Amino acid sequence: MKxxxxxxxxxxxxxxxxVPSLTANIVNTTIGAGIFVLPALVAxxxxxxxxxxxxxxxxxxxxxxxxxxxxxSRVSLTGGLYAYVEVAFGRYVGFLAGILFFLTAILxxxxxxxxxxxxxxxxxxxxxxKIGHFAVVLLVLGSLAWINIRGVRAGARAVGTVTLIKVVPxxxxxxxxxxFIRPETIVLPAWPxxxxxGDAVLLLxxxxxxxxVALVPSGEVKNPARTVPRAxxxxxxxxTVLYILIQLVAQGILGGELAHDPNAPLAQAAARxxxxxxxxxxxxxxxxxxxxxxxxxxxxxxxxIFAFGRDRVLPPWFAHVHPRFHTPDIAILTYCVIxxxxxxxxxxxxxxxxxxxxxxLLYVLCCAAAxxxxxxNVRSDDAPFHIPGAPIFPLLAIAVIVWVLAHATAKExxxxxxxxxxxxxxxxxxxAVAK
Numbered sequence: 001m002k003x004x005x006x007x008x009x010x011x012x013x014x015x016x017x018x019v020p021s022l023t024a025n026i027v028n029t030t031i032g033a034g035i036f037v038l039p040a041l042v043a044x045x046x047x048x049x050x051x052x053x054x055x056x057x058x059x060x061x062x063x064x065x066x067x068x069x070x071x072x073s074r075v076s077l078t079g080g081l082y083a084y085v086e087v088a089f090g091r092y093v094g095f096l097a098g099i100l101f102f103l104t105a106i107l108x109x110x111x112x113x114x115x116x117x118x119x120x121x122x123x124x125x126x127x128x129x130k131i132g133h134f135a136v137v138l139l140v141l142g143s144l145a146w147i148n149i150r151g152v153r154a155g156a157r158a159v160g161t162v163t164l165i166k167v168v169p170x171x172x173x174x175x176x177x178x179x180f181i182r183p184e185t186i187v188l189p190a191w192p193x194x195x196x197x198g199d200a201v202l203l204l205x206x207x208x209x210x211x212x213v214a215l216v217p218s219g220e221v222k223n224p225a226r227t228v229p230r231a232x233x234x235x236x237x238x239x240t241v242l243y244i245l246i247q248l249v250a251q252g253i254l255g256g257e258l259a260h261d262p263n264a265p266l267a268q269a270a271a272r273x274x275x276x277x278x279x280x281x282x283x284x285x286x287x288x289x290x291x292x293x294x295x296x297x298x299x300x301x302x303x304x305i306f307a308f309g310r311d312r313v314l315p316p317w318f319a320h321v322h323p324r325f326h327t328p329d330i331a332i333l334t335y336c337v338i339x340x341x342x343x344x345x346x347x348x349x350x351x352x353x354x355x356x357x358x359x360x361l362l363y364v365l366c367c368a369a370a371x372x373x374x375x376x377n378v379r380s381d382d383a384p385f386h387i388p389g390a391p392i393f394p395l396l397a398i399a400v401i402v403w404v405l406a407h408a409t410a411k412e413x414x415x416x417x418x419x420x421x422x423x424x425x426x427x428x429x430x431x432a433v434a435k
Contacts, residue, residue, distance in 0.1 A: 031239060036282070041203060048187065048188050052197075061205075115290050141294075141336045166289035166292055173246065206355060208239065
């Protein structure tokens with residue numbers, strides 16, 4: 001069965017993304033500001049077994065991205081996971097996938113901007129107070145809202161440069177710090193237990209999430225049946241190796257102290273072997289990384305609100321376009337206000353876990369979509385990605401995701417459930433009005 005016909009407007013897109021460019025896009029989207037603070041949060045949960053938690057998380061993600069590869073090689077429409085789910089299960093379930101993506105985006109960027117404000121406070125103590133935190137968040141979001149409303153061609157080009165720059169401090173940290181590791185601090189005394197490991201993996205999903213965002217421009221990928229699987233596997237390997245090395249260096253230098261510095265653990269570790277300049281380098285790197293992520297997110301994610309307004313799921317004025325700058329101004333302002341409120345009232349860890357619950361549910365939908373697309377033998381013009389025992393991988397991924405989600409609290413599920421319920425109501429109202 002051939003995938004649905006490509007809309008006329010999508011035929012205007014140029015398929016220019018190959019394996020190197022899509023891999024770079026995935027790596028850039030995945031490696032964010034979270035890795036500058038997650039080593040301390042994971043160490044607080046699981047101690048010396050922290051590097052092992054990264055490895056377990058990578059295995060979970062390997063199962064998930066295999067499902068992405070299966071679905072992405074069969075559906076080449078723009079939209080990534082949304083397109084996969086919608087083609088497999090129809091508009092309503094596809095809409096729920098859109099809601100889950102919106103939750104993931106809004107919670108992730110709120111958590112990252114909290115990291116940004118905390119890092120600025122660590123570098124300049126005058127901003128370490130609640131008022132300072134408020135001022136930093138307001139200034140960043142206000143500036144980015146203004147820039148994006150006025151047009152962001154130059155800003156869009158700058159995002160790529162900022163993303164490249166943010167990786168440099170991490171590479172310096174690993175390459176220099178690996179020679180200062182104290183072996184006794186990275187010895188695993190015993191298996192930490194299923195619950196602590198599950199809690200750590202639930203938190204670490206935040207560090208690996210992002211592949212789904214990079215797959216959105218599927219309509220601009222050359223030979224997706226070949227490019228998508230190769231790009232996601234290469235990027236997963238690269239990020240896993242980097243993350244484990246970062247955790248080993250931070251833990252190998254700070255030992256038990258790592259868990260006691262949740263705001264700037266890498267800066268604290270770098271200060272031990274590079275002195276004050278090392279601490280400054282990591283604080284600057286974390287700041288640039290967080291700012292780059294927020295800049296990139298506010299460039300794209302408000303379009304979800306715009307699309308909901310366009311489709312009359314939200315009131316149509318959310319789809320307002322600025323008459324002079326031709327940008328979705330109301331959607332951008334609304335998105336920034338929500339981010340502002342969330343970033344002031346929640347910690348990074350709370351926001352990260354809430355985002356992870358939403359993204360894991362989105363992954364379940366994608367894994368189920370991969371099974372359905374294989375069952376119906378949906379395919380694009382190219383031969384789909386094939387791996388021996390292919391149906392087993394989505395099933396294993398769903399089982400492992402359920403195990404990870406079992407470590408979330410009822411509150412975290414309730415927040416996601418309320419959002420899905422409200423979204424479903426809006427979807428039904430839209431259909432009723434359309435009739």
